[in-house]
Amino acid sequence: MATTTKKAGGWGKWKALGVLGAVAFLAVETGWAGFGFAKLRSAVYPADPWLLGWVPGDTHAVVIFDPHQLQDKALGGEGSTLRSALERTRDDVKKVTGIDLAFDVDKLVLTPSLVVARGRFDKKKLADKLTESHYALAEHKGETYLVRTGEDAIAAIDGSVLLYGDEAGVKAAIDAQKDDTSLGKNDQVKARLSQMGWNHPLLVTVRIADEKPSVREVLTGATGPRAVTAAASTLGGLDLDAVVETPSPSAGAELAKLLDEKRQAAGTLVPGAPADASAIVTEVAKKATVTADPQTGAVRAHAHLDDKQLDALAKSAKSLPLAEWYKDFRLFQLLAPSR
Secondary structure (H helix, E strand, O other), rough: OHHHHHHHHHHHHHHHHHHHHHHHHHHHHOOOOOOOHHHHHHHOOOHHHHHHHHHHHOOEEEEOHHHOOOHHHHOOOOOOOOHHHHHEEEHHHHHHOOOOOOOOOOEEEEEEOEEEEEEOOOOOHHHHHHHHHHEEEEEEEEEEEEEEEOOOOEEEEEOOEEEEEEEHHHHHHHHHHHHHHHHOOOOOHHHHHHHHHOOOOOOEEEEEOOOOOOOHHHHOOOOOOOOOEEEEEEEOOOOEEEEEEOOOHHHHHHHHHHHHHHHHHHHHHOOOOEEEEEEEEEEEHHHOOOEEEEOOOOEEEEEEEOOHHHHHHHHOOOOOOOHHHHHOOOOHHHOOOOO
């Protein structure tokens, strides 16, 4: 009896190991293992400057989106305008490319002419899908990509990187990586992103002036900002943070003063908006903070919207006169005061 029990127990262990092995295999094959690891990586080590290695070094503006850092409630309730638009886009892209934006993509870097994605991408399946849509195979510096002449191009590289844009943009990304001339070599850009923190669903940096000023700028003592870096977080509502780099402490103090004046007159920032939306923006702006670092001249701004305020703004989004705001706000004049 003892021998029989021992054999049964041994067999049970092998059976359990077999089941675990099958589960692990399925997790890898279906992408769940990669998805789970990416979510863990985003939580423990969110920094990902490696993706900048595919962005051309002369790029002035970069937006980094980490879906693993995003709280679902930030997108609104079920059936909301934003959720419906995102789900429709997800379905449309999956039909054309076979790529599930919500499952296969772990991080996105967007520039005015290029999208770089980290995730899990099947090169053969992508080629099969896009060939049906009249895309042709092309090659640049040893990397293959698919292009539809006059429209767009897409490349899946090593199963973990996806490049999308016009053909020139995709080629420029490959050049940046192959020639070692990418934005990933720009220590100042990486420092800006690290200073703000990579643990945000949305991270933006815009270079306004060249990091290395001209002789004319030095002689005239230009006071405009050098760069703006901003981030959004969705834990407990919406937190917005921004850092504006200025060339000197005095320029930073001047800019902080101007921004603070605008903040206190927040009602003028929402002309034509519904009364409830205008009231929320005014309240948020009045509670926001603007400070200048007396040593570096960097200007920091912070604003917070709670869940109720965020939901109310989302509901009134259709009636907000965004185009008029854009023209009236004149962000560049606000951020670039001159003596």
